[in-house]
Amino acid sequence: MKTIAVALLLSAPLLGGDESGAPPASRPAKVLAVSLKEAVSLSLNHNLDVEVARYQPWIEDQNVLAALGTWDHVLYAQASGSETTSVGFSSLSGATRLENDFASTTLGLRKVLPFGASYDLSYSFDRSLSNNSFLLINPRWTQSAGLSLAFPILRGGSTAANTATLVVARIGRDVSVDQFEKSLTDSVFAVIAAYADLSFAIEDKRVKEQSLEVARRLLDDNRRKFDRGVVARIDVTQADAGVAVREEEIITAEAAIQNAADRLKRLMDPSMLREEVSLVPVDRPKALETAIDERGAVEKGMEEALARRPEIAQIRRQLLSQDAVIARAENDLLPRLDLTGRASVNGTDDDYAGSAHDASRGDNRELAAGLFFEIPLERSSARGSLTRAELEKRRLLLQERNLQNQVLVEVREAVRAIKTNEQRIEAGRRSRLLAQEQLDGELTRREQGLSTTFRVLDVQEDLILAQTNELKAKLDYHLALHRLRQVTGVLLEDFGVLLKDNLQPRVSLR
Numbered sequence: 001m002k003t004i005a006v007a008l009l010l011s012a013p014l015l016g017g018d019e020s021g022a023p024p025a026s027r028p029a030k031v032l033a034v035s036l037k038e039a040v041s042l043s044l045n046h047n048l049d050v051e052v053a054r055y056q057p058w059i060e061d062q063n064v065l066a067a068l069g070t071w072d073h074v075l076y077a078q079a080s081g082s083e084t085t086s087v088g089f090s091s092l093s094g095a096t097r098l099e100n101d102f103a104s105t106t107l108g109l110r111k112v113l114p115f116g117a118s119y120d121l122s123y124s125f126d127r128s129l130s131n132n133s134f135l136l137i138n139p140r141w142t143q144s145a146g147l148s149l150a151f152p153i154l155r156g157g158s159t160a161a162n163t164a165t166l167v168v169a170r171i172g173r174d175v176s177v178d179q180f181e182k183s184l185t186d187s188v189f190a191v192i193a194a195y196a197d198l199s200f201a202i203e204d205k206r207v208k209e210q211s212l213e214v215a216r217r218l219l220d221d222n223r224r225k226f227d228r229g230v231v232a233r234i235d236v237t238q239a240d241a242g243v244a245v246r247e248e249e250i251i252t253a254e255a256a257i258q259n260a261a262d263r264l265k266r267l268m269d270p271s272m273l274r275e276e277v278s279l280v281p282v283d284r285p286k287a288l289e290t291a292i293d294e295r296g297a298v299e300k301g302m303e304e305a306l307a308r309r310p311e312i313a314q315i316r317r318q319l320l321s322q323d324a325v326i327a328r329a330e331n332d333l334l335p336r337l338d339l340t341g342r343a344s345v346n347g348t349d350d351d352y353a354g355s356a357h358d359a360s361r362g363d364n365r366e367l368a369a370g371l372f373f374e375i376p377l378e379r380s381s382a383r384g385s386l387t388r389a390e391l392e393k394r395r396l397l398l399q400e401r402n403l404q405n406q407v408l409v410e411v412r413e414a415v416r417a418i419k420t421n422e423q424r425i426e427a428g429r430r431s432r433l434l435a436q437e438q439l440d441g442e443l444t445r446r447e448q449g450l451s452t453t454f455r456v457l458d459v460q461e462d463l464i465l466a467q468t469n470e471l472k473a474k475l476d477y478h479l480a481l482h483r484l485r486q487v488t489g490v491l492l493e494d495f496g497v498l499l500k501d502n503l504q505p506r507v508s509l510r
Contacts, residue, residue: 146344
């Protein structure tokens, strides 16, 4: 055997005479049996990787709210006052020393509309007091109420251009949900893989424990035969070395169990890492299903992936977002031509009530209209923005094509893994049966004096390897089935995970 020589040298100091095979670490006080669905459910509520991903849609919601602020109503008010004193320079000045007292107040409401127009509804009143003897109304109260309108005809006159920021923000929020769905899918698959690793580690240790029992029986038998003078001392030594090797393998297997359990605990609920909890997976690997039709499975899987994969949905949303950016950039290339208008009524009297009554009659009014035209001659900024947006869209189209090719590869690999593991399971089963038969034969031959302890232990190692390979093939087959569901975008559905129910944060920051 390949490791017996090393074991003969190291077994005594390493094992310290303990033949129980129990690792030095203390056993956990609590055993928790957990199914795969329970592990997934716990991870959705306690996994910090998932919790971190949950916050991005919330953050993007605030970007949408910020974009809506463009069309908020704005209420404004302004008040001012002044006092002036000046020297009268002529007999027409009204006083040798002019004193004027002026106060003004304005209230208004303005808003920009999604199609580009804006309005400003305002009300103002002024009070003017002077010692000028020529003034007919003193003090003078003036009130005015009016509506100002502005209509962009070219640049800024497109709903698509004016709402581009909001469209981009809303799509950005949808993209963040797609990204969260991918994070959630990857997290669920990580739990499945960690669960499978722990199952394998536990079963692998069980195989090695069974092998240890065989090695111990062989050692006991050799000792009895040595005492009777039937076998040589070397047979006892070889059998003892075989026990030492298998005890070492069990120690390593126990460490593998603890490592796999820690990885699963971190994904399920990190608080378990601080408790003495031993996880016991209760789900067994799935039985071999009907042999998969590789070509049909790839075609069906690709169809599902293009319809369900969040990465595909994400890049398609980004293309829609880029269309909105292009629409805004194209509108920015246009000259500016705005139509403006204002209508107001005014009133003047020597007191506030009188000026209000005068304004209400509508005798003093103002109607105004105008056009404003502006065009940048080079339009470098607008042309650069449009070209950049168009190039970004072309890049996204290439990314979409590249992503589809990547998805096809992933689907093919997943289907191929299922097919490969189908064959591995059958090959592993045959290998295990043949190895068991060979071990039984060697044990019989040894009883008849036709085989050696060395040969029996060597064949037993082959059986251990065959058992381990068969177990690994079964778990890999089980994992490959879930991997196919992951790459086709239906893994969450398989576990009954609804995306809308998982967007709310679960873990307290305290």
